[in-house]
Amino acid sequence: MTKSCVHLAIAVAVSAAVVSVQAGAAQAAPATPSQRNERFASVTPAEPLLRSRSDAAQQAAQVPGATALLLEALRWRGHTAKQIGVPSQLWCADFMNFVLKRAGGKGTGSRAARSFLKYGKLLDGPRVGAIAILYRGPNNGHVGVVRGTDGQGNPILISGNHGPTVMQSTYPKERVLGYVMPPDYVLHEMAAAARKSASAE
Template identity: 45%
Template sequence: MNQPAWLEAAWAEFGVREIPGKENSAEILRYFREAGDTSVQSEETPWCAAFAGAMLKRAGCEGTGSLLARSFLDWGLSLDEPRFGAIAVLARGDDPAAGHVGFLIGTAGEKLYLLGGNQNDAVSVAPFDAARLLGFRWPNTEAHAEQTAASNGIFAKLLTHVLDMEGGYSNDPYDPGGPTNRGVTLEVYANFKGQTIDAGSRPRLIAELKSIPDAVVEAIYDRRYYDPAHCALFTAPLALMHFDAAVNHGVGAAIRMLQQAVNVTVDGEIGPETLAAIGSRSLIDLIDDYAEIRRTRYRALPHFWRFGRGWLKRVDATLALGKSWAAAEGTTRGLLEPDQIAKGETSMNTTTTKTTDDGSKWWAQSKTLWGTLITAAATVLPVVAPAIGVSLPANLIQTFGDQVLTAVQALTGVFGTALAIYGRFKASSVLSLRKN
């Protein structure tokens, strides 16, 4: 099931919650910074709007820059009908300035089910009375496209190379990506537009894909590959190899191959260990090793017989261009100096491993049990839900389960997680749907 990128980002944060006592959750404070407010130093400040703004930012859309939930009433496009992933703005009490904001994931009678922040002090799913609704909003993705594209020169150089490699429109029956133009698949394009592919929309979306605007292409590559792969941390030759790998293999696979090339723990997260290892390697040796790992990976793929020659040529061309850049600029390192990384702290924060000092906190972030329960529920709830008037389809439930299970792959220590789960069962459940 297609879902908007901002909703994907929000599901990935499911279970993050406030820390009891005087401490503050680093994740929640980060939401404030990403939403545009650097002055907040405490999770005591209402953070539903900050969470919404941060998730939109991660998806390549600018939020309102405000911590007021009602600020979203003047943002984006107004919707007349509920829409999966739409931003729902709610009233709160009799205060005309107070409100709540979250992402719509379903309805049940007179209830709206929202995935949002500051719901029972956590990122969770919770029901709200439909009578509180002030409006549904949707990002104006076309208007934000140019804002979301990276403006630095390195990104432009990397994108030029990747688009040269990707070519124009194709619909090869052996390509699992289906209709693709300039490296953007139909599914990715529909996701960017916040639309679902079905028999009625498919011809129209394919026609749009064939004439996809440059600004939209740039925004998609920036938010789906360049930024998540943290290419801005690297000098141009390594950034080129890494960006091209992220596009062609996927961001997670690219990070793991980079970690394999520098011989560190392969966990799919660029943290201090990985960065230190990159900084200690010769740039040319590093991109040579990275290229060879990519070749090996390609040779193991079932479609190598069909696309293998082109894949290997792509790696060779990327490596040659990277080396020519290194020679022309005299670059010998793969890692930028700290003062060259304009937003290094922000980039690092998004990949730093979460602390585990608090057992309940670690369990809530791991999402292991939630993924198992909800994935299993996808086969049960669609059967029993109609009897109680709930409209949560199986593919929606399963989509959430898939998001959770992806997050689980990053966890380590089965025994430690089990102990955390045991401790967490003594506290209130994040998953329960409670009335406000």
């Protein structure tokens, strides 16, 4: 498989992931008592961060490593910490490091969500496949992969430690401490891993 074909395959996959946000949010189950905790936000009808499949494909081609990160995170929705093999308490950063490794990259190696504020390149806003770090008290945080935004600009994240499993949820944009893109060398490693995987299929 040629490099251009691999990029096209990755772009199509992330396009499908992004444009399905609205359908997935509409089917979300009613919140449980644990989901009413202040760290969570109700899942609301969402519009994709990217406005068209061509936009998604263009961004995927520009940052294929970030695309691989999002797709890897999506594969683990519904899994518990035990199923993934990470500690069952405050495990959002554990999940973030886990998916980075699974995608062929390297994370912070820290269990602290805020460790990702010093990881890679700080962005001026949300991007599909970027990492979002959220406020959760003076010393704590929450971290996940950006899948899109809703109509009010609130980020839609795939993250661990959302209740008992990896889940998709919408969070208030006011809680965002920062958006980061993994370091270039990590993006290159994940892109290479994605190309190798696609070539083997």
